[in-house]
Every structure is written in C-alpha cells, then in structure tokens.
Amino acid sequence: MEIIVQKFGGTSVGSVERIKRMAQHVIREKQKGKEVAVVVSAMGDTTDHLTKLAGEITAHPPKREMDLLLSTGEQITIALLTLSIQEAGFKAVSLTGRQAGIRTDGVHGKARIKGIDPSRVREELHRGIIPVVAGFQGSTDAGEITTLGRGGSDTTATALAAALGAERCDIYTDVDGIYTTDPRVVPAATRIPHLTYREVLCLADSGAAVIHPRAVFHSKKSRIPFRILPGLIKGEGTLVDDHIHINDRGPVGVAFKDEVASISMKDAAYGLESLLKESLEVIHVKPDLHWKGQDLTLTVDASDRSDVEHLLRDLGQEYSKKMEQAKVTIVKSPGSDILRFGVRSTLGDSGIDVSSIHEDPEKVTALIGSEDIYRAADVLHTFAGLDVSGAKRVVR
Amino acid sequence: MEIIVQKFGGTSVGSVERIKRMAQHVIREKQKGKEVAVVVSAMGDTTDHLTKLAGEITAHPPKREMDLLLSTGEQITIALLTLSIQEAGFKAVSLTGRQAGIRTDGVHGKARIKGIDPSRVREELHRGIIPVVAGFQGSTDAGEITTLGRGGSDTTATALAAALGAERCDIYTDVDGIYTTDPRVVPAATRIPHLTYREVLCLADSGAAVIHPRAVFHSKKSRIPFRILPGLIKGEGTLVDDHIHINDRGPVGVAFKDEVASISMKDAAYGLESLLKESLEVIHVKPDLHWKGQDLTLTVDASDRSDVEHLLRDLGQEYSKKMEQAKVTIVKSPGSDILRFGVRSTLGDSGIDVSSIHEDPEKVTALIGSEDIYRAADVLHTFAGLDVSGAKRVVR
Numbered sequence: 001m002e003i004i005v006q007k008f009g010g011t012s013v014g015s016v017e018r019i020k021r022m023a024q025h026v027i028r029e030k031q032k033g034k035e036v037a038v039v040v041s042a043m044g045d046t047t048d049h050l051t052k053l054a055g056e057i058t059a060h061p062p063k064r065e066m067d068l069l070l071s072t073g074e075q076i077t078i079a080l081l082t083l084s085i086q087e088a089g090f091k092a093v094s095l096t097g098r099q100a101g102i103r104t105d106g107v108h109g110k111a112r113i114k115g116i117d118p119s120r121v122r123e124e125l126h127r128g129i130i131p132v133v134a135g136f137q138g139s140t141d142a143g144e145i146t147t148l149g150r151g152g153s154d155t156t157a158t159a160l161a162a163a164l165g166a167e168r169c170d171i172y173t174d175v176d177g178i179y180t181t182d183p184r185v186v187p188a189a190t191r192i193p194h195l196t197y198r199e200v201l202c203l204a205d206s207g208a209a210v211i212h213p214r215a216v217f218h219s220k221k222s223r224i225p226f227r228i229l230p231g232l233i234k235g236e237g238t239l240v241d242d243h244i245h246i247n248d249r250g251p252v253g254v255a256f257k258d259e260v261a262s263i264s265m266k267d268a269a270y271g272l273e274s275l276l277k278e279s280l281e282v283i284h285v286k287p288d289l290h291w292k293g294q295d296l297t298l299t300v301d302a303s304d305r306s307d308v309e310h311l312l313r314d315l316g317q318e319y320s321k322k323m324e325q326a327k328v329t330i331v332k333s334p335g336s337d338i339l340r341f342g343v344r345s346t347l348g349d350s351g352i353d354v355s356s357i358h359e360d361p362e363k364v365t366a367l368i369g370s371e372d373i374y375r376a377a378d379v380l381h382t383f384a385g386l387d388v389s390g391a392k393r394v395v396r
Numbered sequence: 397m398e399i400i401v402q403k404f405g406g407t408s409v410g411s412v413e414r415i416k417r418m419a420q421h422v423i424r425e426k427q428k429g430k431e432v433a434v435v436v437s438a439m440g441d442t443t444d445h446l447t448k449l450a451g452e453i454t455a456h457p458p459k460r461e462m463d464l465l466l467s468t469g470e471q472i473t474i475a476l477l478t479l480s481i482q483e484a485g486f487k488a489v490s491l492t493g494r495q496a497g498i499r500t501d502g503v504h505g506k507a508r509i510k511g512i513d514p515s516r517v518r519e520e521l522h523r524g525i526i527p528v529v530a531g532f533q534g535s536t537d538a539g540e541i542t543t544l545g546r547g548g549s550d551t552t553a554t555a556l557a558a559a560l561g562a563e564r565c566d567i568y569t570d571v572d573g574i575y576t577t578d579p580r581v582v583p584a585a586t587r588i589p590h591l592t593y594r595e596v597l598c599l600a601d602s603g604a605a606v607i608h609p610r611a612v613f614h615s616k617k618s619r620i621p622f623r624i625l626p627g628l629i630k631g632e633g634t635l636v637d638d639h640i641h642i643n644d645r646g647p648v649g650v651a652f653k654d655e656v657a658s659i660s661m662k663d664a665a666y667g668l669e670s671l672l673k674e675s676l677e678v679i680h681v682k683p684d685l686h687w688k689g690q691d692l693t694l695t696v697d698a699s700d701r702s703d704v705e706h707l708l709r710d711l712g713q714e715y716s717k718k719m720e721q722a723k724v725t726i727v728k729s730p731g732s733d734i735l736r737f738g739v740r741s742t743l744g745d746s747g748i749d750v751s752s753i754h755e756d757p758e759k760v761t762a763l764i765g766s767e768d769i770y771r772a773a774d775v776l777h778t779f780a781g782l783d784v785s786g787a788k789r790v791v792r
Contacts, residue, residue: 061479065482079465143494
C-alpha cells in the first residue's frame with residue numbers, strides 16, 4: 001500500500017481544538033486507502049513558554065539541557081494528536097524521535113539526521129496503526145536527546161518520507177502555499193502552484209521562511225514530492241518535485257533575510273575558502289562566500305556570527321565585520337536573464353544603499369541595510385515581473 | 397566517596413524560584429564532600445494541566461499515551477533544576493528515566509521498577525557531575541515510556557539509592573516530616589522523629605500519603621535509611637531505618653483512606669484467596685483481604701474496583717459491593733495491646749457506624765462510611781494516646 005507522510009506544525013496544532021481538526025486530515029487520507037505516518041511539532045506557544053522558564057534561570061542555557069527541555073513540546077503534541085485519532089475510532093500510536101528511530105549527530109540545538117531506522121514505524125503501519133512521530137527531535141547513538149533547530153519538524157517529515165519510500169509528503173502549515181514573496185510584506189505576492197526542489201532550496205537558502213533547506217534536501221535526494229498545504233482552510237497549496245514544466249522559466253520569487261552579518265577578509269590566502277567551508281560545516285554554519293578580487297566576504301545569520309569570529313581568531317585570520325545587514329535575493333530559473341545591473345539600478349532608484357551584489361545562474365543577491373529590507377523586497381518583486389498574476393514567471 | 401540521593405517533589409519544585417532554592421540543598425551536600433544524585437518530580441501544576449488537555453479530547457485516554465504525555469512533566473523539571481545547579485557554578489546533567497537506566501515492566505500508569513542500570517549515573521558521579529534524574533518514569537526493554545503511578549518519584553529515589561549503594565536517601569517535600577496523622581485533619585498530630593521501615597510501610601499501606609509503599613519497599617530491602625525533610629523550611633524531619641529504639645513501643649499513628657470499595661463473597665471457595673491475590677498482583681492491585689467465617693471481603697482503592705469486578709466476573713464468582721467506604725487504621729508496634737473492642741466502642745461512642753473491624757499484630761483497621769472519616773481519625777488519635785506530645789508512643 002502507498003504511504004503518505006503528513007506533517008502538522010505551527011499554529012495548526014496551536015490548541016486542542018485545532019489538533020482535533022488535524023486528526024481529520026489524517027483520517028481522510030486513511031479512508032482513501034493510504035497508509036499514513038504523521039509528524040508533528042510543538043503546540044504554538046509551548047517552545048516560547050519553556051524557553052522563558054529557562055531564561056528565568058540563566059541567560060546562556062547549555063544546548064544539551066535546552067534540547068532535553070524543548071523536546072517535551074512535541075512529545076505533548078504527539079500524545080494529544082494520537083488521542084484525537086483514537087477518539088475518532090482509528091488506531092494510532094505516538095512515538096518520540098528516539099522511538100521512531102530518528103538518529104542524529106550530537107550537535108545540540110541544530111543536530112542533523114544521520115539516518116532513520118524506520119522499522120518501528122513500518123511495523124505499526126503494517127498493523128494498520130497510524131504512527132504519530134515527534135518532529136524536530138532525535139537521539140544520538142549514545143541515547144542523548146537532540147533537536148534539529150529551526151524547521152526541524154519539516155526535516156523529520158521529509159526524511160521519514162524518504163526512509164519509508166513514501167508516495168508523497170504533505171506539510172500542513174498556517175499558510176496556503178509558497179508565495180512569490182512574503183505576502184505580509186508585499187501584498188502583490190501570489191501563490192506558486194508548482195516549484196522544483198532546486199527553486200525551493202534556493203528560496204529557502206535565501207531566507208524564505210516557508211520551509212527549511214534541510215527539509216528540501218531530504219526530498220530532493222529521495223525524489224519524493226512534497227506539498228505545502230494550508231491546515232485550517234481548503235487550498236491546493238504548492239507542489240514541489242523535480243519536474244520542470246515548459247512554462248517554468250523566469251524569475252521565481254523574491255526572498256529576504258534580516259539579521260545577517262557580513263565578515264570580510266582582505267587579501268585572503270589561497271585555500272582559506274575551503275578551510276572555512278569545512279570548519280563551518282562541522283558546526284553546521286552555512287555561509288554565503290563571495291570573492292571580490294583578493295577579498296573574501298562571508299555572509300552568515302547574525303546568530304552564527306560569534307561562532308565564525310571565534311573560528312577566525314583561532315585561525316589567526318584578521319577580518320572586519322558589518323552587522324545590521326540584510327540580504328534580498330531574486331531566485332530565477334537558469335534560463336532567465338535578470339542581471340545584477342538591473343537589480344542595482346532598481347534599488348538605487350529607490351534610494352536604497354547596496355553594499356554588494358552577487359549573481360549566479362540561480363539568483364541575484366543584494367546586501368543592504370536592515371532598515372531597507374521590506375522596501376527592497378517590494379521594488380524587486382515588481383522589477384522581476386512577479387506583481388501581476390498574469391505576468392508571473394515569464395521572462396522579462 | 398559516599399553518595400547521597402536527594403529527591404525534590406510536590407510544591408517544592410512548584411516554580412522556577414523554588415527550583416533555584418532546591419539547587420541550594422544539592423550544593424550544600426556537595427560542599428560537604430558527598431557525591432549527590434538527584435531525583436525530581438514534575439512542577440506542581442504540570443500534571444494537572446496535561447491531564448486536563450487529554451480530558452478535552454477523551455474521557456478514557458489509553459494509559460500508554462498518558463504515560464508518554466505525563467512523563468514530559470519531570471523532563472521539564474530535571475532540565476530546569478540542572479540549569480539552576482549549573483548557574484550556581486556546579487556541574488550537572490539531566491537524565492530522563494530511560495537515560496538513568498530505570499527499567500520497568502510494561503504496566504502503563506503504574507509500572508514497577510524491574511531493575512536499575514546505574515552505569516550512566518555512576519559515570520557522571522565519578523566525573524564530578526551531579527546527575528539530575530526524572531522521577532516517576534522509566535522505560536521498558538522495548539523502549540516504551542512508562543510511569544510508576546502515585547508516589548512514583550519517591551520510588552525512583554529509594555530504588556536509585558539502593559542501586560547506587562547510597563549512604564542515605566533524603567526526600568524533600570512540602571511537609572516537615574511524618575506525623576502521627578494528617579495534621580490538616582487532626583491539629584493535635586505531632587511529628588515522629590524516627591520510624592522503622594515496617595511502621596512506615598504499615599502507615600503508607602493504610603493510606604498515609606506521606607510516602608508510597610513501593611518507595612519504602614526499596615529502602616527496606618536495601619536497608620538504606622531515608623529521611624522525609626521539609627524543602628522550604630528548616631527542620632529535622634523523620635528518619636526511617638530498621639533500628640528499633642527501646643522506647644518505640646505503642647501506637648505509632650493513625651492513617652485513613654477515603655474512596656475505598658469493599659467487595660464481599662459469601663461461602664468463598666477454598667483457594668480463592670490465593671488465586672485472587674496472584675491475579676490482582678499481575679495488574680498491581682493490592683487488596684486487604686479478610687475472612688469472616690466462610691465470607692471473604694476485599695478492600696481496594698475505588699479506582700481499582702472495576703478491575704477487581706472484571707476479574708471476579710471472569711472467574712464466575714458472585715459478589716456484593718459496598719462503595720463510598722473509608723478505612724481508618726491505628727498502626728502499632730508489635731508489643732502494643734490496642735484491641736479491636738476498644739476501637740469499636742470508641743467509634744460507637746462517637747456515633748460512627750462501623751461496618752467491619754480487623755486486627756493483626758501491626759494494626760487495627762475499621763471500615764466506616766466516607767462521611768465519618770475525619771471524625772474517626774480524630775477520636776482514634778485521642779484513643780491511641782497520640783494527642784499529647786508527652787504521652788506519644790507510650791503503651792496505654
């Protein structure tokens with residue numbers, strides 16, 4: 001029988017009432033004759049509440065203890081969703097990350113899934129029982145509880161879908177799909193019915209919060225399609241797979257990311273780039289790296305800045321840093337010919353200072369001041385021809 | 397080095413502020429040069445909150461899911477207490493029941509500890525790290541999360557003390573020791589400085605809520621002394637060991653238990669008693685059994701009644717039941733000569749109906765109506781000579 005993995009998160013499991021509604025999504029798929037495995041995240045405010053409690057004790061809680069603390073959030077939701085499915089007359093069982101065989105490395109706070117042993121989940125499915133798995137969490141081989149960091153539950157869902165050889169992974173959220181940009185910032189943004197893994201990965205890497213790059217990584221590798229669907233309303237959402245449609249050419253969307261820091265090294269030594277990439281990979285920091293002549297610039301999340309500085313000091317490498325940065329990115333199909341010059345002049349015409357700009361076949365990225373981020377997204381969305389529904393995704 | 401196990405529960409971990417205060421108890425013992433292992437229960441209202449959430453979904457939540465849900469309570473407390481100890485400058489690590497090697501049977505909701513593998517806890521102690529263990533919970537060999545039921549955290553503490561060969565187990569609570577009876581009901585009750593395992597076991601079995609019989613069982617078996625101590629005020633508490641003092645003769649205390657059901661069988665067959673005992677043992681129901689001629693009466697907690705009735709129907713055994721019962725027990729030293737006749741007349745003189753009365757070397761128990769329970773405790777406390785501090789524990 002075909003397996004569907006469903007994932008519920010965010011505000012869609014924000015209350016007992018909503019958890020009961022999510023149970024209906026599970027049952028509907030089950031009644032279609034599918035085997036359903038479910039992944040859930042913590043109820044809306046649980047994580048904030050627990051973080052606040054820890055904050056009353058210490059300003060710098062060690063990540064191991066925070067993982068053990070925060071992992072209770074999903075454990076509560078899986079129990080409540082399981083009870084809801086059972087109450088509706090279907091068999092279900094809740095499984096912690098460890099019980100579901102989610103094995104991770106030991107990087108607390110942003111662990112990576114090393115592998116999934118799906119035997120328990122499979123066994124429950126074969127017995128006609130719906131496994132409800134805690135997202136966002138896993139366990140090291142030594143039995144330590146880890147969390148996967150931001151977007152972790154989506155990653156659990158797509159990785160589990162891969163491990164089970166599922167037909168599809170449906171990710172229910174509080175938005176009705178992936179948009180050309182954040183519609184709260186640019187009201188002219190429109191929902192994109194279909195994207196490729198590569199395009200979503202580029203949007204996510206560039207700051208679009210709709211799904212975490214690690215989650216896309218597992219789908220892309222296993223070539224299992226996923227959908228971003230609204231949990232609380234009806235809607236088609238966005239389908240993501242590796243199928244390239246004939247009319248999928250041109251700009252795809254505009255992503256932006258606040259709280260970015262750029263760190264620059266003058267006359268950088270040969271080999272520094274790969275050394276930095278490797279060293280940062282170990283601590284799961286993923287920088288944008290750009291050369292300008294002999295100068296190398298790293299752009300990282302502000303939260304990763306101190307880790308990067310620490311590393312550079314260890315290497316005896318001098319650097320200068322720029323805080324309060326933001327980046328705005330137009331993600332495009334490879335055939336599209338959006339040029340950095342057009343981006344620079346569009347931003348310049350709007351009086352937005354651009355500190356640097358980079359282009360590659362997949363995107364054009366501009367580094368700007370944080371205060372200009374929303375305005376930049378707005379003008380670039382127009383520039384990329386994404387504003388009007390009819391003009392969407394056509395080469396300009 | 398000598399190991400002390402400390403247990404914190406109830407209202408003493410009811411808030412972050414109190415958890416920080418409990419950390420000071422840990423540090424004080426550590427500074428005396430002891431190795432300290434800590435066991436904690438859930439914060440005051442967490443269990444109620446989680447139970448309420450489940451109650452919004454179903455009136456009869458399966459026990460497996462409830463265990464998975466409720467076990468998050470202790471997991472939160474161990475993380476917060478560990479952070480508090482760390483913040484005070486000491487090394488500590490939080491361990492779930494499973495991580496601490498607490499292995500139980502699979503009777504969800506009231507599992508029993510089958511064994512403890514203390515290797516992880518020992519290892520942390522040897523490295524100078526204070527292990528903070530989640531009480532009340534364990535794990536089956538198959539990795540299922542279980543809870544030990546009422547008083548479970550005390551049981552974890554005394555069982556861990558036994559597994560570690562500890563010097564002593566200190567149980568910090570919101571009372572300042574074990575009393576001759578519940579002082580909220582009988583204000584003339586006084587704290588008992590010293591008791592034997594046997595006496596405490598008899599009090600606990602008879603309904604005194606101060607410590608669970610299973611917790612005493614582990615201490616008694618390992619002969620490791622434990623103390624019931626106040627967590628939030630200074631106090632000597634009650635020391636429990638197997639040392640019998642010369643003046644430890646006479647009535648020890650009065651215990652009472654509400655919500656008791658009695659189930660009677662007329663002309664009970666030979667062998668029924670042992671059959672019932674064995675069958676109820678499997679589901680962890682511990683009845684009082686009394687013969688009156690050919691009639692056998694079982695007294696059980698009201699919450700266990702339906703399980704017992706189910707069993708009797710399976711056996712094809714006819715029975716009659718009495719609900720809304722309560723039992724009041726005078727626990728005494730073996731040498732003491734309190735007689736059932738005195739108990740009956742004392743209760744009768746106060747207008748309290750006695751449905752049955754039983755005496756053995758350790759106690760006299762009267763079965764009465766629930767409405768008379770507090771008054772019965774009061775008059776029997778006086779009858780047993782426990783009211784006046786000076787007259788306490790002297791044979792009448």
